[in-house]
Amino acid sequence: MGDYIVLAISCILINNILLAQYLGNCPFLGTSKKMETAVGMAMAVVFVLVLAGVITWIVNTFILQRFGLEYLRTLSFILVIAALVQFVEMFLKKSIPALYAGLGIFLPLITTNCAVMGVCLINVNEEYTFLQALVTSFSYAVGFGLALILFAGVRERILLARVPKPLQDTSIALVTAGILSLTFFAFKGMV
Secondary structure, three states, X not given: OHHHHHHHHHHHHHOXXXXXXXXXXXXXHHOOOOHHHHXXXXXXXXXXXXXXXXXXXXXXXXXHOOXXXXXXXXXXXXXXXXXXXXXXXXXXXXHOHHHHHHHHHHOHHHHHOHHHHHHHHHXXXXXXXXXXXXXXXXXXXXXXXXXXXXXXXXXXXXXXXXXXXXXXXXXXHHHHHHHHHHHHHHHHHOO
């Protein structure tokens, strides 16, 4: 049990997929202007990433490795992720249309979100067991959501501040993301 807690803390804080490994920056910068869209994107990523991590682990273990088809790993993982994102998109369109409209183009971009693919590949490359893959998938998703929500809170405050003209919008967002990333690097010595 202790190993799983250490693994979860490592994925959330120490090896944060967004701020330590720099995967998934497009939705991070695009949906972090408002807190409600950031929370919606975080929840969508948690759902997609957990299911994608588990399903790709199963596909890799029971189909690709068993039949010597490891060379189809990337293609099969992309198909799994794309199907899951389509499911999330249809669900949000039907049940939460305001969030669906708020996420806009960034919702389909989860399909090509390298954070989701990165976690799936990390699970396979580290040769995690099923339970470890489940814990890492969930923990990386929580870390992504944590970073996204923290960043959205900071960006909402920045909108109220006087920012010099050359640093407005994306420039100040990137500087702020760098500073937020440095705070997560402070956890490197924990485990």
